[in-house]
Amino acid sequence: MTEALEWLQFVLAPQMINGLSIGVAVVLMALGLTIIFGLLDVINMAHGEFYAIGAYLAVALLGLGLSFWWALALTPMLMAVLGYATERGLIQRVFHSKDRHTLTLLLTFGLAIVLEDVLKIIFGANPLRVETPITGGSELFGLFFPNYRLFVMVAGGLLIAAVWVLVFRTSLGAIVRAAAFDRHMSASLGVPVSRVYAATFAFGVALAGLAGVLLAPIYSVFPTMGRDFVLIAFSVVIIGGMGSIKGAVLAGLLLTQVQSISSLFISPVWNDPLLFGIMVLVLMWRPRGLFGKLGHA
Amino acid sequence: MPDKQLNPARVPDALRLFSLLFFAGALVFALVATLVGDVFFLRLATEALIFGGLALSVDLLLGRVGLLPLGQALFFGLGAYVSALVLKEWQASFWLSLVVSLLASALAGLVGGIIAIRSKGVYFALISFGLAQVVSKVVFNTRELGASDGIIGVPGAVVVPGLDSTAPTGFFLVTLAVIFLIYLGLRYLMDTPFGRQLSAIRTNEDRVPFLGFDPWRYKLLAFVGAACIAGVSGALYPMLRGFVSPELMFFQVSGNAVINVIVGGAGTLIGPLYGSALLTGLRSVVGSFTAHHQIIIGLLFVVVVIMFPRGLIGYLTPLLQRRLEARRSRHQQGEQ
Amino acid sequence: MESILSVQGLGVRFGSLQAVDDVTFEAQRGKITAIIGPNGAGKSSLFNLISGAIKPSSGQVLFDGHNVTGASPDKMLRSGLSRSFQITNLFFELPVQENLRLAAQFLEQGRGLFRPLSASTRAHERVEQLVEQFGLQSKRHELAGYLSHGEQRRLEIAVSLAARPRMLLLDEPTQGMSHADTRETEALIRGLAAEHGLSILLVEHDVDLVMNLSDHVVVMHQGQKLAEGAPKQVRGNASVQAAYFGEHH
Numbered sequence: 001m002t003e004a005l006e007w008l009q010f011v012l013a014p015q016m017i018n019g020l021s022i023g024v025a026v027v028l029m030a031l032g033l034t035i036i037f038g039l040l041d042v043i044n045m046a047h048g049e050f051y052a053i054g055a056y057l058a059v060a061l062l063g064l065g066l067s068f069w070w071a072l073a074l075t076p077m078l079m080a081v082l083g084y085a086t087e088r089g090l091i092q093r094v095f096h097s098k099d100r101h102t103l104t105l106l107l108t109f110g111l112a113i114v115l116e117d118v119l120k121i122i123f124g125a126n127p128l129r130v131e132t133p134i135t136g137g138s139e140l141f142g143l144f145f146p147n148y149r150l151f152v153m154v155a156g157g158l159l160i161a162a163v164w165v166l167v168f169r170t171s172l173g174a175i176v177r178a179a180a181f182d183r184h185m186s187a188s189l190g191v192p193v194s195r196v197y198a199a200t201f202a203f204g205v206a207l208a209g210l211a212g213v214l215l216a217p218i219y220s221v222f223p224t225m226g227r228d229f230v231l232i233a234f235s236v237v238i239i240g241g242m243g244s245i246k247g248a249v250l251a252g253l254l255l256t257q258v259q260s261i262s263s264l265f266i267s268p269v270w271n272d273p274l275l276f277g278i279m280v281l282v283l284m285w286r287p288r289g290l291f292g293k294l295g296h297a
Numbered sequence: 298m299p300d301k302q303l304n305p306a307r308v309p310d311a312l313r314l315f316s317l318l319f320f321a322g323a324l325v326f327a328l329v330a331t332l333v334g335d336v337f338f339l340r341l342a343t344e345a346l347i348f349g350g351l352a353l354s355v356d357l358l359l360g361r362v363g364l365l366p367l368g369q370a371l372f373f374g375l376g377a378y379v380s381a382l383v384l385k386e387w388q389a390s391f392w393l394s395l396v397v398s399l400l401a402s403a404l405a406g407l408v409g410g411i412i413a414i415r416s417k418g419v420y421f422a423l424i425s426f427g428l429a430q431v432v433s434k435v436v437f438n439t440r441e442l443g444a445s446d447g448i449i450g451v452p453g454a455v456v457v458p459g460l461d462s463t464a465p466t467g468f469f470l471v472t473l474a475v476i477f478l479i480y481l482g483l484r485y486l487m488d489t490p491f492g493r494q495l496s497a498i499r500t501n502e503d504r505v506p507f508l509g510f511d512p513w514r515y516k517l518l519a520f521v522g523a524a525c526i527a528g529v530s531g532a533l534y535p536m537l538r539g540f541v542s543p544e545l546m547f548f549q550v551s552g553n554a555v556i557n558v559i560v561g562g563a564g565t566l567i568g569p570l571y572g573s574a575l576l577t578g579l580r581s582v583v584g585s586f587t588a589h590h591q592i593i594i595g596l597l598f599v600v601v602v603i604m605f606p607r608g609l610i611g612y613l614t615p616l617l618q619r620r621l622e623a624r625r626s627r628h629q630q631g632e633q
Numbered sequence: 634m635e636s637i638l639s640v641q642g643l644g645v646r647f648g649s650l651q652a653v654d655d656v657t658f659e660a661q662r663g664k665i666t667a668i669i670g671p672n673g674a675g676k677s678s679l680f681n682l683i684s685g686a687i688k689p690s691s692g693q694v695l696f697d698g699h700n701v702t703g704a705s706p707d708k709m710l711r712s713g714l715s716r717s718f719q720i721t722n723l724f725f726e727l728p729v730q731e732n733l734r735l736a737a738q739f740l741e742q743g744r745g746l747f748r749p750l751s752a753s754t755r756a757h758e759r760v761e762q763l764v765e766q767f768g769l770q771s772k773r774h775e776l777a778g779y780l781s782h783g784e785q786r787r788l789e790i791a792v793s794l795a796a797r798p799r800m801l802l803l804d805e806p807t808q809g810m811s812h813a814d815t816r817e818t819e820a821l822i823r824g825l826a827a828e829h830g831l832s833i834l835l836v837e838h839d840v841d842l843v844m845n846l847s848d849h850v851v852v853m854h855q856g857q858k859l860a861e862g863a864p865k866q867v868r869g870n871a872s873v874q875a876a877y878f879g880e881h882h
Contacts (some may be wrong), residue, residue, distance in 0.1 A: 043419045062629065093603045101418055102365060106559060107602045109367075113595035121589055227548065231430060235425050242419075269438045276427040280412055283420060490738050490753060491746045497735050500724045506706035507716060509739040509796055 011264065013143045019260025020253070021149035022218070024156030025211040027252035029229070030236040031163055031245060032207030038243025039176055040201050042091060043101070045108040048230030049115035052207045054079055054212025054227055055221045059128050068217075070102035073214045075207040083205025086111070087198040095197075112226070120223040128221040152214050159250060161209070167245060176200055231272065235279040241289030253288060311617035315610055316480070316567045319574075323473050343537050345577035346472045350530025351550070352569035353479055354523040354555040359555070360564030361492070361518050363499030365422045367551055370428030371409070371549040372402050372524040374533030374546030378436070381448045391462065391471070402528025403521055404472055404580045410488040410520035410584055414513060417502075426548065433546035445522040447542030454536040462536035476570070479526055483566050495519055558599045571610055585632030636660035637662040637800055637832045638714075643682055644694035652678040654856040660800075660849070664831045665826050667843040671877050677804075679853060680836045684716045684802050685709050697799060698753075709737065715798035719805040720723070720828060721785045725778030728790060729769055732777050733760045738796030759795055767791045767821075772832030790821070794831075801825070803835035807842060815839065819846055840877075852876070 018256050028213055044050075056073050061071040090111065094103040105146040134147040165175040178198040187193045219225065236255055240247025255278070266274070282289065323342070344629050351373045378399040383394040400623070413424045443449070445531035462468045498512045499503055501553055505512045531566040535541045553576070561572020574621045576594060583590040605612055634801050638660040645653045653675045660666040666671040670676050681687045683694055694727070709715075724732050734750075737759035747751045764770055773779060777788060786806065791799060803856050807815045819842055825831045837843050837870065843850060844864045851861040854876040859868055867873055 003514065003540075062414070074464050084571060090599070090603065094606075097606070098607070103602060103606060105365060105419060105422065106555070107599060109552070110598040110602060113340070114592050114599065117592035118453065119588050121592070235427075238420065238423065267435060272427075272434055272633075273431040276431050279427065282423060283416055283424070284412075347770055406709045485749075486747070489745075489747050490666070490756075492736060493731070493750070495705075495726070497724055501722065504718075504722050506722065507710065507722075507793070509710040511705075511706050511707050555777050582812065 009142060012261070015260040015264055017143065017145055017149060017153075017295070019256045020231075021152040021156075022215070022260070023253045023256030024153055025159055025215045026232060026236060026256050028156060028207050029211040029233045030240065030248040030252045032158065032211075032245055033233055034237045034240065034248045035163075035167070035207075036201055036204035038086075038245075039179070040091075040197055040225035041100070042095075042104045042201070043108065044201075044204070045105060045167075045230070046086075046112040046115060047108075047204075047208050048226030049112045049213040049227075050079060050083070050208040050226070051229055051233075052119060052221075052226035053082070053115065053221065054122055054209025055130075055216040055225065056128075057209065058213040058216050059123070059130060059221055062130065068131075069082060070077065072210075072213050074093075078209045079209030080202040080206040082209075084198045086205070087201035088194075091201065092194065092198075099231070112230075116223055116226060120205035123221075123223070125223055127220040129220050130216040131219040148217060152218075156214065162262050163207070164245060205242075214271070232275060235275050238279055238283045239289055241291040244289065244291040247289055247291035264271060304520045308616055309394070310612045310621055311550070312565060312567065312610070314617065314621075315565075315571075315614065316484075319570055320473070320477055323509045327466055327469055327473070336465045339469050340354040340537065340599055341581055342574070343465075343469045343472050343579065344534075345568075345574045346476050346557035347468075347530050347533045347537065347558065348550075348554065348577060349570040349573035350476050350479060350533070350552045351527050352573045353476075353483060353566065354530065355381070355558045356563060356566055356569045357483060357519060357523045359527065359558055360518055360566070360569075361483065361487070361495045361499060363502075364516070364520075365555070366425040366523070366550070366585065367422045367555065368425035369523070369527050369554055370546050370548070370550035371425075371429040371432050372405060372527035372551060373531035373534075373554075374433065374436070374541070376528030377403055377404050377534045377541040377545050378442065378448070379528075380454075380532035381451045381535040384451050384454055384535060385448065387492040388516070389452045389461075391536065394454055394536070395411050395441065395529060395541070396461055398528050398532035399525055402531075404524045405528070406521035406524025407517075410517045414516045414520055426551070428547055429548065433543050436546060441543075446543075448535070448541055449540040451535040451539045451541070453539075458496070462533075472537075475529070475533065475556055480566060480570065483526075487566075491515070491518070491560060519617070553594075556594060558608075560598060560608055562610035562612070562614075565610040565614065568608050568610030575609075635662050637697055637716045638666075638683070638834060639695040640679075640683060641648070641693050641695070641703055642680065643689050643694065645678060645682055645687060646690045652787065653689075656853075656858045658691075658851050658858060658861055660832060660834050663830045664833050664848040665822065665835070665846055666845040666849045666851065668834070668851045668853060669836060669838075669840060669843050670859070674853040674854075675856040675874075676836045676853050678856075680802065680804055683834070684714075684746065684804075710798065712795055713799035714802065715793045715796060715800070716787050716802035717793040717804055719790050719807065721782075722862045723785060723788060723792065725776065728774050728775055728779060729780070730760060730764070730773040732788060732792055733763050733769075733795055736792045737763070739796035759797075761868065763791045763795060783817075784825055786810060786814070787821070792820075799857055800832040800833075801835065803833060805836055805838060807837070807839055814841060822846060 029047065029051055033044060034044055035277055038045050039293065057075045057078055058071040059073060090107060091104060093098065097103055116238060132148050134151055136144045137148065167177070175191055176196055179191050179193050197228050232255070236252045237248055239255065240251030255275060258278070259275065263271065320549045326342060327339070351369060355366055355369050358366045371388045379401045380394045409428055413421055413428065415425055431510055453461040456471055460467045487568050494510060494515050498515060502512055508610065531545065534545065556574035557570040557576050560576060561570065562568025580590050580594060583593050601608065636659040641657050643656045644651065644679060658681060668676050668679060682689050683704055685704050691704040693700060696712055696714050701709055701712055701714060724735065733813045734756055737756040737846065738753060740759055741753050758788045758839055764773055769788065769791070772784060777785065780788060790803065790806060803822070807818050808816065822833065823846060826833055827867050849861065849863055850867045852859045852867055852873050860873050
């Protein structure tokens with residue numbers, strides 16, 4: 001009996017805590033992706049790169065002598081500007097075409113290629129490390145929490161809650177949802193639709209960048225980090241249901257837990273296959289995901 | 298994106314001219330290169346053709362059925378590995394290697410297709426992407442397949458006694474013949490009821506069942522066909538380069554294939570071949586100056602998607618067609 | 634007079650709304666049967682149930698002896714039941730001739746799938762017949778998307794007829810048509826039934842058209858069958874009149 005408890009306390013629990021802290025960041029990223037899809041009907045294949053840019057921005061700001069906290073605060077703002085510019089400058093240009101879905105997919109895919117190489121040019125191909133801003137750990141409920149991870153969980157959780165409130169409980173969120181639902185009607189009601197779209201995209205990108213900053217001290221920062229992360233982000237969104245915030249949160253937390261716990265039993269090589277396998281099964285059983293609405297593809 | 302004006306009822310003469318230009322041009326190139334004694338460019342061009350085959354496989358799905366595959370390199374790499382193994386461990390025969398790779402690709406295509414074909418749009422793209430990610434990671438970690446180093450020391454494949462894949466000109470011509478046959482096959486297919494069904498599915502899949510056909514079966518067949526084309530093209534790679542590595546299955550290869558297709562002209566079949574030729578050349582040229590050739594290709598691609606989504610051949614064909622028809626009517630008037 | 638289509642106790646629920654409630658009727662072979670009713674009566678839902686677009690919560694549909702309840706569209710067609718669409722659902726990017734050829738290919742029963750198009754002689758003959766019958770000669774090489782609305786509606790019906798079904802389900806065939814086009818379509822439909830022995834079931838808003846055209850009328854109201862019978866009978870039926878004129882149009 002005590003062996004089982006010890007296993008729970010010293011083996012399983014740390015993995016779950018790990019999973020939770022990563023899960024929070026994954027959820028933030030998936031939220032950005034699902035909001036962009038749900039409200040703009042755009043599939044942002046460059047989302048992983050924005051995540052990477054967020055992490056690199058943090059590295060750059062730290063390199064300028066700023067503290068991690070400044071980086072954490074400034075990066076989302078800078079990312080939002082980048083996102084706004086990307087939407088107005090690039091995505092708008094193919095938005096009105098009949099082939100919009102394929103074209104935005106291709107466009108953001110091309111953008112991802114460019115951005116990844118840009119990062120490589122500016123920062124080099126070698127992984128960079130970001131110092132953990134809060135060291136040490138605390139013991140709560142008999143379990144050991146590394147302090148930084150604790151921070152990520154709490155801060156991330158608060159941010160997720162804030163996003164939910166923003167989208168569903170504020171008039172800003174209502175405007176955005178209206179613009180997504182019926183752009184012509186909204187426009188004739190005086191809503192600056194194209195600006196709303198750009199702002200929404202910016203918001204989604206900012207969330208990805210934020211995830212990048214939060215996870216930077218945990219994983220190292222390297223140019224292909226975006227591409228590796230994009231699969232899990234999309235899997236979460238697909239499993240949760242494209243456009244569903246509830247789905248992104250639930251699927252994000254669940255899947256990262258599955259990953260963390262399974263890493264106790266199987267080698268990390270099988271991480272991606274496992275995730276992918278889950279995604280395929282969900283798609284076969286329930287093509288619109290757990291909470292998604294039909295009609296989006 | 299496929300051009301509405303490319304009337305599916307008959308292949309425009311302009312398109313036929315472009316096809317002729319491509320293959321004739323390839324022959325001329327081979328002649329010149331041989332006379333000059335070049336080896337490097339012949340091999341590069343052979344590689345361009347091999348990736349052209351992969352591009353054809355993507356175009357079948359993207360340009361004809363309307364599915365975007367982001368992981369077609371899976372079948373390409375599979376074909377390459379199978380070919381390498383056959384050549385190295387069994388017999389260095391060109392024909393044997395092709396046949397075995399074809400069978401392996403067909404089987405893999407069937408399995409992959411059953412998983413992927415139920416989905417459309419971004420879901421399909423991601424499943425295709427995911428499949429390639431997963432399999433390439435597994436191959437990367439499999440020691441028996443050489444892990445990250447892959448398989449090296451693959452002998453030249455014997456086509457006929459006296460001609461094997463180490464001969465630059467000879468193998469270039471053999472590859473050209475293979476790609477030409479694949480191209481012809483696809484061209485023919487487009488004017489069969491099967492090919493037309495694929496276009497119908499791309500145009501308005503919802504109506505197709507009401508015409509009495511189950512789109513799933515057609516899409517699956519097309520997927521298997523595309524897998525076979527990719528696999529056969531991949532099988533030629535170790536014959537050319539003497540090795541295979543997991544990188545052949547990586548996203549870079551899949552992504553490049555999609556770029557080749559879009560830049561060349563999706564749906565035109567010959568466009569992707571042009572695209573592959575141009576971009577392989579471009580990558581090589583730029584790559585000799587800097588390691589950052591991806592950004593240039595990426596930028597070019599973004600520009601094409603925004604401003605010329607129909608691609609090079611997609612845009613040039615109607616233009617040339619108009620010229621040809623104007624000339625024809627002037628001719629007819631002249632005769633009267 | 635024999636029944637070709639038998640709808641028995643058909644019903645469907647959307648959440649708390651019983652859109653179609655226990656509807657039973659028969660359509661006779663070679664006759665034109667129409668389903669009418671005021672807005673929201675459940676005509677479209679009933680039509681979609683019969684054609685397999687939505688699965689019923691109760692009841693069944695028997696066609697020519699086969700149980701086709703909730704069957705997939707391709708299975709329906711293979712049983713001999715075809716439908717046209719209210720919102721024109723053609724292959725707009727393809728020429729008129731190609732639209733017809735795709736639909737007529739069904740007649741080849743999977744033969745010649747990988748042979749050149751010219752080998753599908755049955756399909757090509759059918760296309761010629763349809764082009765003739767529907768007056769589309771001058772438009773055969775036009776992209777379907779460039780046709781006028783009336784021409785598209787005609788093409789829509791032609792496409793649904795191409796496979797030589799035994800029964801045709803027409804979903805609001807004169808939707809959005811001008812008066813002249815409506816008269817033409819009415820004549821067309823009458824001709825189809827008369828000359829080719831085709832059984833037709835149609836859903837329509839245009840009550841006059843239905844009264845002129847149909848042999849048998851089924852009136853829907855609030856999801857239920859209110860009345861059925863020959864046009865004259867139904868027209869004189871007090872509850873039918875109340876249903877229509879009791880509402881604001």
